[in-house]
Amino acid sequence: MIEYIVLAGSLVAFTFGYSEKRCGDINHPVACSIGATTSSGEKFNPLLIASAALPLPRRLKMRALTIKFKAKNGKCVPIRINDKSPEKWIGKRGFELTPAALRILGITPSKKWSGRVELCEPIIGETNG
Numbered sequence: 001m002i003e004y005i006v007l008a009g010s011l012v013a014f015t016f017g018y019s020e021k022r023c024g025d026i027n028h029p030v031a032c033s034i035g036a037t038t039s040s041g042e043k044f045n046p047l048l049i050a051s052a053a054l055p056l057p058r059r060l061k062m063r064a065l066t067i068k069f070k071a072k073n074g075k076c077v078p079i080r081i082n083d084k085s086p087e088k089w090i091g092k093r094g095f096e097l098t099p100a101a102l103r104i105l106g107i108t109p110s111k112k113w114s115g116r117v118e119l120c121e122p123i124i125g126e127t128n129g
Helices: 002-009 099-104
Strands: 013-015 051-055 065-070 076-085 118-124
Touching (some): 002 118
Parallel strands (some): 051 076
8 A cells, every 4th residue: 555655645635524425435435424434444524533535446445544744844743544535546636635634734724725745754654543
């Protein structure tokens, strides 16, 4: 999965969690609402949980992990990658960040935000919690 993380980190990121219609397993999506189950099995709460979706192939099973991103203040902050974006976005779009994730990066969330985000080294942080 690391190659998809690095690829997404090189592309423009977008806001996620305002008005998506489908969340969770691409083969069995559910309506996006607080408490919906993400592709990794974790609960969706875009306002409180700093999380993101990553473009991944349908066939790849999603396992949540924490990635460190560089905030505007220069510090590396953890963001939980716990959902998939459609595979049609692989190589075309980067991460889809929740409003909570944008806030900890020092970015004012908005429905139409898009921009580049920087990954920290090492890319992958603590995978639990």
